[in-house]
Amino acid sequence: MKYCSHCRADIVTTIPAGDNRERFMCSSCDIIFYENPRIIAGSIPVYGDKILLCKRSIEPRLGYWTLPAGFMENGETTLQGAWRETIEESQADVTVGELFSICNVPRINQVHMFYLATMPSEDCGPTSESSEVGLYSEADIPWDEIAFGTVKQTLKRFFADRKAGLYQLHHLEF
């Protein structure tokens, strides 16, 4: 960030009065530009004993497998974001249920939230973001080709909880 998006003046890095950390501030109009973590909303789409995975056709991690998830948008709720990302990435029109995992990734200023979701049918398919979409049993999960640590750990907790017969909320840190 080099220039003020309101008045074009130079941006300085400074600790504003009453604050305790450095912010981007305009050298002319004094507006402060705060930067905060972003939410990734996603789902674990379940159909019978299988779950849905998407093969990424975009970077990062092109060619690797993921649960459907993406940046939460302004004007929506976390549940709406999880539903929207699921249909955008997999064509699956899920019913979003309980929150299953909150994955903090402070290194990249992200919070990933995965919801349990039910698929009303096997309907799903490739999209502009996913070259392949399919339903996988636990035994068939491509563990070495999972795109992100948050997805891998969420899947591991999901299968462990399913075995134990109780889904809990998991707080994970990466």
Next chain:
Amino acid sequence: MKYCSHCRADIVTTIPAGDNRERFMCSSCDIIFYENPRIIAGSIPVYGDKILLCKRSIEPRLGYWTLPAGFMENGETTLQGAWRETIEESQADVTVGELFSICNVPRINQVHMFYLATMPSEDCGPTSESSEVGLYSEADIPWDEIAFGTVKQTLKRFFADRKAGLYQLHHLEF
């Protein structure tokens, strides 16, 4: 947002290729500036049968009472944010526990997350953000002077769950 913070050129509002909603984009260097919801992290500090409330000494809702909470910062986890905001607003050095409520406020692009927290002692006090800080029994909560709907509903659920003997995760929408 009027000018590009990277090159000072004019910003246009457009739907970028491969996207499905309007974004701020630079008319010269084509950088896209995404805007996403922010997380408010906070706690419900418990000491015996009382909970801690803060009287706000800053806008918005100056003079009204709130649970300690504020914008999650880059580089921290949701739990660290809840702990930091609690000590910054009330001087109480709590132990953060389970997530209690997720309050979606899509109208203002915010997600409020309140964690149950334990106070090791009665130690708390005013800060630059709170003119008064105190411990309140359920009967003494100033219900008509609570600053935010998310705080009021979180408190109501907290006391109901305490009565029922089981704290659950509450998804609320405002």
